[in-house]
Amino acid sequence: MTSKWCHSDTIDLTPYVEKLRLELAVAAEAGGEDARALAERLTAPLESAIRLMLLDALSAASDEITRELAPGSVELRLRAGEPDFADAGRRPG
DSSP, X not given: OXXXXXXXXXXXXXXXXXXXXXXXXXXXXXXXXXXXXXXXHHHHHHHHHHHHHHHHHHHHHHHHHHHHHTXXXXXXXXXTXXXXXXXXXXXXX
């Protein structure tokens, strides 16, 4: 049995990372020039950690959706470094 649901587009995390970078810059403005400069220096090294945190959140969402779809399931896969949800369909019982 094949799934009727197909999702082939990956989820681009870049807009979410950029939004967080912007929010950090806005918050740092309140602290003056030194805080702004520190925020700029921290955002590049934190990008990988932010992406991993977003992947963890997507993985948790996938697990929750799978519990709701049982006996079907949804998997989170990486495609060219970007997350992608895949319908794993019903598993043979």
